[in-house]
Amino acid sequence: MSQALVNRILAELNRIRLVDPHSHINPHSAASKTLADILGYHYYTELAHSAGLPREQIEEPGIDPKEKVARLVPWLRDIENTVQYGWLIDLCRAFFYFEADTITKSNWEGLYDRAIETLSQPDWERQVLERSGLEAVFLTNDFDDPLTGFDTQRYIPCLRTDDLVFQMTNPETRRRLAATTNIEFDNPLECEQAIGALFERFTRAGARACAISLPPDFEPVPVTATVAGKLFATIRSGSELTLEERRQLSQFVFWKLAEACSQFRLPFDLMIGVNRRVYEAGVYQGQDLFDGRCSLFQYRRLFNAFPRVMFPISVLASGMNQELVSYSWIFPNVATNGHWWYSNIPAYIEIDCRSRLQAVPQTKQIGYYSDMYKLEFALPKFGMYRQVLARVLAEDFVVARAWSEERAVAFGRMVLRDNVERIFPARR
């Protein structure tokens, strides 16, 4: 297969304007201010820490941004091989006039200064969106986020529900939920009403997804009103829930969220497989890992119970990708979604992408999302994905199945862009 073919397909894919269906962008501060915002992305801090940089040096309270970069730079050498380092170089070249292959003790200060020049331009946020081909970006909003003060056409709200499902025993979570909904709840019915109020507010504000990340051992099942009532009674009494009761409470809230998704016609974006705080001494956001012993079989009751809810699914373990392909090929309400976190490297994207393109209806695949915290990362991350996608389209479709290049590119456009609109439709 010729590289020229891949390059022609890639050039066409590069022209497609994007809607990024999952990010952690703060719409009030979407772009980076300095190189410290960029190097502060957990990939760099956690990899530098893994290579030997003590957490205390990275996370010293009140540390000056330039000093933070100065401390990280010497450790970048040990992670130059990583694809995450590749993103860094790609974006420094694209945005900061950087021309070297590596960031070193001798060139980082110049880079730092040029980055500030770029990033402090008054219209930088508009520029970076434009240069990255981004028309809109999905957010990750806390359930009590006021959702005000930003353009919800550009930054699309998304109701993130981890706290509701896994922290409902925390009085602070209940206080926040009561405060944002004006519903004092201390029984299952009121809890359901509070959830309804959240969905009401989020959908009015243009939210296009409800989202959650889930541990490998989570299994959604309905919880009876009687059982739920006892759980809330125990909470009211001030007693601690047992582990089993906490599990049931999570299942209860999760099921109520799925019911609300059905009622409010919101897709329920499931990110399956993360164990939180596995490495407790790790840097901020660099403590989570996974356990490959997890199956979508655990979700069968959910998929059967909510035929009208679309479940776009991300799996953390590449080993679960074949299940995702198969469940998406069978269940009308299951779709594949992006390449998440530890699976977001070319070696795993390639095999996962190939199997999805070969066996899931083309209308049910969302190719990629950035998962970024700052806008500058869309360019290198989508760039990495498009490179893999172009190769797979060339090999598995143009060469192996004799498709025309136009047809391959049209398929690429569907997974890169069209399906975001199809699977997370804008609300009228």
Add this chain to the structure above:
Amino acid sequence: MSQALVNRILAELNRIRLVDPHSHINPHSAASKTLADILGYHYYTELAHSAGLPREQIEEPGIDPKEKVARLVPWLRDIENTVQYGWLIDLCRAFFYFEADTITKSNWEGLYDRAIETLSQPDWERQVLERSGLEAVFLTNDFDDPLTGFDTQRYIPCLRTDDLVFQMTNPETRRRLAATTNIEFDNPLECEQAIGALFERFTRAGARACAISLPPDFEPVPVTATVAGKLFATIRSGSELTLEERRQLSQFVFWKLAEACSQFRLPFDLMIGVNRRVYEAGVYQGQDLFDGRCSLFQYRRLFNAFPRVMFPISVLASGMNQELVSYSWIFPNVATNGHWWYSNIPAYIEIDCRSRLQAVPQTKQIGYYSDMYKLEFALPKFGMYRQVLARVLAEDFVVARAWSEERAVAFGRMVLRDNVERIFPARR
């Protein structure tokens, strides 16, 4: 690696005459009658349903074949990317003079009519076998199939035993077994005699395999006569078995089947890992999925207990393929068998095929079976496999290990054809 090399190897592989070691062909109606038989293959109905076509429209009782195709065609657009759609186009081109890239609302009726012309030729069954290079096809016979009225040299009987192992609590299953064997059984010994009678009849009729599909949590172990006796006593009493007792009954019958395989020298073809009816609202044959949490370690007692029984094994999850490779490399009585169902797409065939060719004795690998319900599918399905096989032989043997092309082709012939005869030998 040059495409010309791959093509040369592929051309040689295409000349090899085949014996298909696993299918669901009905020998009394082996070929399709209309395009509805072809589009009725569960891959098309389940993928169209997954893309949005309601089951009720596909499975309306008494629906006319042409109307059924008319309802499916509009949904084919959404699954054009799938390799299963690729099989459809390949066979329409090979058999029905179809020349377009896709089947559309505007060209399907002409195709439907041309297909009828082809399929209604009086010697079509012979033609399709000939043009697909098929000399013989293994069947999947119910245990009470009379096995009469067809040529058992061309259509080779195979005793399928799922009902015996997993439906023995069903009175209808016991009635069928008693009726076909003339043995009224209500204790373990009589059950064993009935099984013996089945094997006697099947092997006399030329059966070359006993086969079964198994759920991921099944673990074969011997069950004592005392325990089995209590199970049958409970059945006699008309009481329901508990879940645990049902499990033991399945294990008992399974173990007796393995003993019969040993006694009658039949290979025991195990298809491991399917969960039935996971999506209960799915179309016919489009409801089953899997759980990747399954291991061949569960089968260690079986492999050790029956050294004289050959176990050709299919795994549903590609993630179990490395175990299959390793168990086949260690156990003399374990062989690799084809690429099953959700693993039967090029992305997974490639990695699974590569590892098998690299590490399992070449005499213990069956490359492929069609699993088809209608004869027309052998051509595109074996065609897909040969394309992958040719590439792996070229890359991993001719290029990486400097084998001659002749030697690579001879190895290909062994896994494609010779080993079917070796592992499922014809009975004298």
Add this chain to the structure above:
Amino acid sequence: MSQALVNRILAELNRIRLVDPHSHINPHSAASKTLADILGYHYYTELAHSAGLPREQIEEPGIDPKEKVARLVPWLRDIENTVQYGWLIDLCRAFFYFEADTITKSNWEGLYDRAIETLSQPDWERQVLERSGLEAVFLTNDFDDPLTGFDTQRYIPCLRTDDLVFQMTNPETRRRLAATTNIEFDNPLECEQAIGALFERFTRAGARACAISLPPDFEPVPVTATVAGKLFATIRSGSELTLEERRQLSQFVFWKLAEACSQFRLPFDLMIGVNRRVYEAGVYQGQDLFDGRCSLFQYRRLFNAFPRVMFPISVLASGMNQELVSYSWIFPNVATNGHWWYSNIPAYIEIDCRSRLQAVPQTKQIGYYSDMYKLEFALPKFGMYRQVLARVLAEDFVVARAWSEERAVAFGRMVLRDNVERIFPARR
């Protein structure tokens, strides 16, 4: 991607002098004496047995070496496809002037004789090390190995601890430990002292690692002194431990080993995932297999508890490799180590190698070890790895990320050689 590029990188990798960080070499008899030593490698005996050669013929007591080879040769035909057979041909060509493609009934005797000529040269051991580019080789020493009579600069001691962890209930193990340490232990504290004495002796002798292989269901946790005390009391009383107590005893000893590694600053080399004696009728060393249902999540407490101990990790199942990549990317004290046993074939090395090179800090990856029993195998086994490594460096770094070839080769040197010194540092 051009094969010429791969070949240029490979030529440079071939010039790198090696330290092999894991082998089973006997330093008193490191090289083979006859072809029987080479064909006696378990890969050949187990594959020939898998293909049909009865164990009794291979393992007949007192069998003459030439007769043993004569019995194996006819079965080699069935395993010519395997990569392990490829190693055999590669080493016969490199060392024994062999020029055919296959070893047959008609050419094996000449080969046998030429092999003896080569192997009986007085300086063969030095020659084979030199021609294989080996500067030093790590050993696998029983805990009561005297560690005398060999050059510990060339053959580096490594404390293997499987017996201590899993056979402590065996009186013979306790006797050996008491004998080698001169510590009569019958309580946890004395056991800990005995372990300390072992580490003292091994580190004085230049040991650079403590190593162990572990079954898939092992989970390291600390065991309280009270619980451990009861276990030793039960042993003292002559009673048998229950399965659960045996598990706790293993966990106790394992945790004490980790503490000793921390105190003596030895890396703890974990080889995770082997089930011993799964096929009990198999040939010597050809009885072990694995269960893919295993996770590094089971090791979280260990990694957190011993931040100063480096854990180079091998996984038996390629399906666990993504966990290994991810845990190494997050935990500073986890490193990737080689491609072990059932994962040591090009199909799995390639995907495992690609993901590691793309996502683990480059300083924390040990590319390969030979695991060999005789020195002649370093050449073909490292040769196989370098071939895969060269291709991955070419595709994923030179082509996909526009690295210079020099930079790619430097990265290759780091994983092939430099990191062995970095992760298993020589003791001053």
